[in-house]
Amino acid sequence: MLLDHFPQLKAVILDMDGVLWRGKQPIGNLAAIFTKFQDLGIQYTFATNNATGSIGQYVEKLRSFGVEVNPNQIINSPMAVAYYLKKLYPQGGAVYLIGETGLIEALQEAGFYHSEDGVLAVVAGLDRQFTYEKLRKASLLIQKGIPFIGTNPDKTFPSPEGLTPGAGSILAAIETASGVAPQIMGKPYPHLFQLALQQMGTQPEETLVIGDRLDTDILGGKNAGCKTALVLTGVTTLAEAEQWQPRPDLIANSLSELVGVDS
Known part of the structure; x- marks a missing residue:
């Protein structure tokens, strides 16, 4: 499991578009992925730059993919x-x-x-x-x-x-x-990450930011002092990721691969 690269890990901050879904299509078995996070005792908060949907709409969308979350776990x-x-x-x-x-x-x-x-x-x-x-x-x-x-x-x-x-x-x-x-106001600036860390009560070095975009998710996570993992299911290619500085702490083909569940 690629998460083993982060022995101090207590929490993750996840982007949504390009990480969890594309439009209305889920990326992988989201119910299994978040069950795995729960089994590992890892907290999770969703932090998205997307300003179009309400918090309630995100809760319902996640529920439709088999993931139950509280509204306070979503920050946009x-x-x-x-x-x-x-x-x-x-x-x-x-x-x-x-x-x-x-x-x-x-x-x-x-x-x-x-x-x-x-x-x-x-x-x-x-x-x-x-x-x-x-x-x-x-x-x-x-x-x-x-x-x-x-x-x-x-x-x-x-x-x-x-x-x-x-x-x-x-x-x-x-x-x-x-x-x-x-x-x-959104990523890569620190406001969303600071709100997420505050709500989960974790330190940056204990928290992994997972996203698909180098210039917002990865740069923002680095700016906040967190560990970072890039997934290649959104807008970024492997070649772009390998040239980016500072490089993500980890690059995975998908969230499923990162967490170690079948997609």
Whole structure:
């Protein structure tokens, strides 16, 4: 079992898209994988840059694949955005919002709502209804000095059809139009990993970050001081992984291989 490379291991922080599934298709026998984690006494938290789905939707998706989790085991980039905005604006307020359910709900829970007037910030993530008009309005607001906050820098994400545009593609368009780079809240920045470590009560050296993307999962895990494992079921090839510095602590073909269960 490849996990034997980490004798101090007490917990894992897992990405989801490209690690657990592609679109609606699971990658491997997820029920067996998480039963194995439980048998080994290893805690797990899911940390995803994906800002489109709500926490409840992720709980249901995992359940459909035979994995029962509590909502507090799932952390996403909208939670980091909401946490950051709440520190700046404890009273909540208006934001110009480009995004989907996950981002909308996280901000609503923190007291923020979409508006085009009197906005405190422009907040953008993946939006599959993104239009030129949204780009125009966001750009004009940012040019007036309104802060520009992005959920995550993922330019693409894996689907059964191939790589499709991610939040980073939309952020790049807004940056090009406005001339201002966003403040990113998701991976590879530390907010999601710190929340996960805090919830599990583990130290970075006892925790393994598992992901499919070098520039977010692996870099973010390294930045947080955790061990890292790359799986090759998402966007990264073996050749890319071998050239990346600092190299992941472990490279596996899949989560099934990493954990040692039949796929």
